[in-house]
Amino acid sequence: MRLAKTMSEQLAAAAAAMGTPEELVERAAIARATAQGRSYEEIIAAWAGGESATVAVTPETSPAADPPTEPESKPESDPPSEAATAAPAVPPAPTPETSVAVMEQPAGAPLLKAKRESFAGLLTGILALLAAAILLVVVIPANSQGDARHIVGEAALSALEDRGRDVYLQQGCQYCHTQNVRSVVADVGLGAITEPGARSLASPATFGFQRIGPDLAHVASRLPEDVDGAEYLRDFLIHPTEIVEGSAQPPYANLSEDDMDALVAYVLALR
Amino acid sequence: MAAATSGRNVLTGVLPASADSAARRAMLASLAFAVIGAAATVLMLIKVSVPGLFDTASIAGYGRMRAIALNSFVYGFGGLAATGLAYYMTPRLTGTALVKERLAHIGAATHTFVVAIGLASITLGITDPLELAEFPLLVDFALFVSLVIPASIVTATVKARTERTIYVSLWYVLAGVWWLPALYFVGNVPGTTGLGTQLQSSFMVGGLIGAWLPMVGIGAAYYVVPRATDRALYSRSLAQAGFWSLAGTGLFASVTRYGPGAAPDWLETTGAVFSLGLIVAALATLANLAGTANGAYKEIRESTPLRMIGGGLIVYAGIAALLSVKGFRSIDAVVGLTSWYEGLILATVLTAAPLMLIGAMAYALPQIAGRRLVDDQARRAMRLTIWGGSITGGLLVISGLVTGIGWNTGAVPNSGIEYVRTTGLIDTYQLVAILSAVIAAVGISMLALMILRTYTSGEAIASEVLLEIGQDDE
Known part of the structure; x- marks a missing residue:
């Protein structure tokens, strides 16, 4: 004690x-x-x-590294006190x-x-949770939809349309438009719900994540029948605010003729 | 620490082996990307409201600006800041010098260079189409390698530790250095198709924003707060609860990024359940650090790092709460695919992350550089960052809610020529968001300048030189 x-x-x-x-x-x-x-x-x-x-301090940065000052000298008659001596x-x-x-x-x-804490246990826990998350939210659901890897119910794109998809992605259209119809009230009227095997989920993916502009998954099927879709789309992409006042669509007047043709062909394939 | 001047070895000058040199370089390099990210965010928001601006330049497109902004913030600023802070904290928490300081330099330099190349490639239109995975494949590979280097160095250092206790901040450091390369790998692995592509993207984006950035920010907070207040941690049990809540749920909750879609129903339920863990993590952290700092009002008032970290944590708690509710179907059905999630991303990168990470740098860099923090403008910078970033994020969250309600009630159409009424509904919010983003960008730039001024012209003070117990000086 x-x-x-x-x-x-x-x-x-x-x-x-x-x-x-x-x-x-x-x-x-x-x-x-x-x-x-x-x-x-x-x-x-x-x-x-x-x-x-x-710990030690570096001499060039620390004022404390200055050598200690000598104590003031006492008159000779007084012997130096112990307290004054360093x-x-x-x-x-x-x-x-x-x-x-x-x-x-x-x-x-x-x-x-002191008990030494287990580093191996901590690291194993962290990595195990990481692996479990990858399995549970990526690998397993991705492989649970049967034929999810294959495009289902949609015709393959032509060479021009395929090139148009490249232009679509290069211009960043997927940042403002989705191709992802959900089974929610907000998406009623946008067309068939996006299935696991949809083309927009195929690589390169065009499903998007935010709708600054409308969803385009089935945009071509919503065009009026009496309208020349290609001409309308071309005009809209070059002069959007003249066609639709106040539109947030940026103009793509800088696109080459070939790129514009391809992009228009691709968008018209989205039915 | 001054660079080697002996000239006897160029390598020594370029890749010094002195303690904390890699930490210092990584932290300083991160600041440039924070400023680039902030500037790109402003341009991005301008393009939403004024789409015709610079319309002849593809580089100025909304998509490219967004990709530049987020990649710069997450991989440039977040990645390098987290690495630098990990290199700073790990030796002090383990009582052991950082293993392979020169390799740490190589990793940090590669990381900086590769992110810069990646941003340049996005500018030129050489890009992959997935969110936060826009860097081309070669850049992906190089960046992944440079992200594995800190993970291996920190792990080796912890393994060689002399300190018996594994402190709370070290848990977060370890998780942070391993999660980033893992998330990056999963999000960029090529060849996926179908639903897998969407899931890998949501895992990476949701994981980086909702789990990884908080992980590194909270780790830094747990390091700085006890030291700056000179108080022992309030509760180790609460720290464990907070850590394992975030570690055990954050990545699983990432699926809420895209919400209901082609994914199976059970996955949506999984996301909803696990996302509640984000609130637990945030509240446990806030309670623990508030308990630690309780009574240290003088230190909080006078300490710039403490104020910044405290502000960042409070904003993060709000973001975590909103992220967690997005998991519920009824909420996601309204706000899904609107600007709601975008607002949370911007609040994270414009406010929570900069405050926590630069706040930690404001504590660490003076210690290792031997310079007093030049924080004469810190209060103003902090206010600009908090208000600017929070308002920007908040306005986009509100915009998303307004849009979603409009779609659900039929008040505004979800397609067709009349869709312009949808964007018209939120025009005012978007315009004010531009202004607040400018304010946030100024604040972030001022915070970055504060760190740079400290490093270059701060008043000399006693620096902290780490000596490994029993190790001879170099």
Whole structure:
């Protein structure tokens, strides 16, 4: 009991001297003792006696690195007092209780032993959750739709339409338009619900994620029958606000004739 | 630390082995991408409201601006800041010098260079079509390799630790360095088709925004707050609850990015259930750090890093709450595919992430550079960032809600020539969002400048030189 009380006092003194919480001082002392092959009691006793536990500072940046000023010289008649002399910090003389503590403890054994936490367990947990997430929300559902990898119910694109899809993606149309009809009230009237095997989900994917403009999954089927779809679409893409006042569609007057033809062909294939 | 001046080895100057040099470089490099991302965000929002602006330049298209903005923020700023902070925190938490400091330099330099190349390729139209996966394949490969380097270095350092305890912030650091390359890999693996393509994209985007960015920001918060307030962590149990909530649900909740679609019903239910974990993580973190900082009002008032991190955490909690409710079908049926999720993304990259990560840098960089933080403009910068980013994100969230309600009630059409009424409904919100994005961009730029000024001209103070216990000085 006397031993524990003495160590507790020394720990408190060390913490007070360093201005650091006791818990942190204790942990630091255990780590230091283990690394340097000293006993925990030695470390705490040294710190309680004023020995510095902090790291070194770089001479070029620290004002504290300036050499300590010499104490003011006293008149010759006065012998220098002990207090005025810079004295090196020395650990306190061991008290009888400390000596008994050393004799009672096996050499090098710290008073308190901290359990080493499992790093492997933590990393395994993190990686396992990552793998589980990939399986559960990507791999399994992607393979649960049977024929999801194949385009179902839609004709293959012609070469011109295929090129048009490339233009569509290159111009970033998928950032403003979706091709993803959902089974919700908001999507009523947009056409057939997008199935797992839809072309918009095929690579390169055009399903989009935000509707600044309307959904285009079946846009061609919504064009009026008496309208020349190609001509209308071309005019709209070049002069959108002249066709629809206030439209958020940016003009694509900079597209080459070939690219415009391909893009128009692709959009008209979206039925 | 000054660069080597001996000249005896060029490698030493370019790739110094001195402690914290890689951390410093990664942090400083990240700031450039934050400013680029912020500027691109403003241009992106302008293009929504004024689509005819710069219409002859494909580079100025909304899609390209958005890709530049988000890739710059997430991979450039977020990735490099997270790496730099991981390199700073890990040695201090483990009592061991960073393993292979030179390799860390190579990784950070490659990361910076590759992201810059990736942004340039997007500008030129050489791009892949998936969100946050726009970099071309070769760039993807190089970036993936550069993201694996920090993961391996941090892991090796933790494995070689002398410190017995694995501190809370180290859990987040470990998760962060491994999640980023994993998410990037899954989101960019080629050859997927069908529903798999949509799922890989939602996993990556939802994972990066909803789980990874919070993970690295919270880890930094757990490191800085106890130290800056000089208080022990309030509760390790609460920290465990928060960490495993985020780690155990954040990635599973990523499916809510696209909401109902061609995915099976059980996946939507999965997303809804797991997304509730995001709120648990946010609340546990807030409670724990508030408990830690309780009573340290003087430190909070005077400490720029504390104020920034606190502000970022509060904004993050709001974002987490909104992200979590999107998992519910009834909510997603209204706000899905509107600008609602976009608003949460912008609130994250314009406010929460910059405040938490640059706030942590504001604590770390003075320590390792031996310079006092030059924070004379910090309060103003913080206010601009918080208000600008939150209002931008908030307006887009509201726009999405208004649009979704309009579609569901039939008040505005979802297609056809009359669709212009849909965009007309939210014109005002979009215009004000541009203004607030400008404010946020100015704030972020000021925060970046604060760090740079600290590094180049801050008042010299005692720097913190890490000495491994028992290790000889170099």
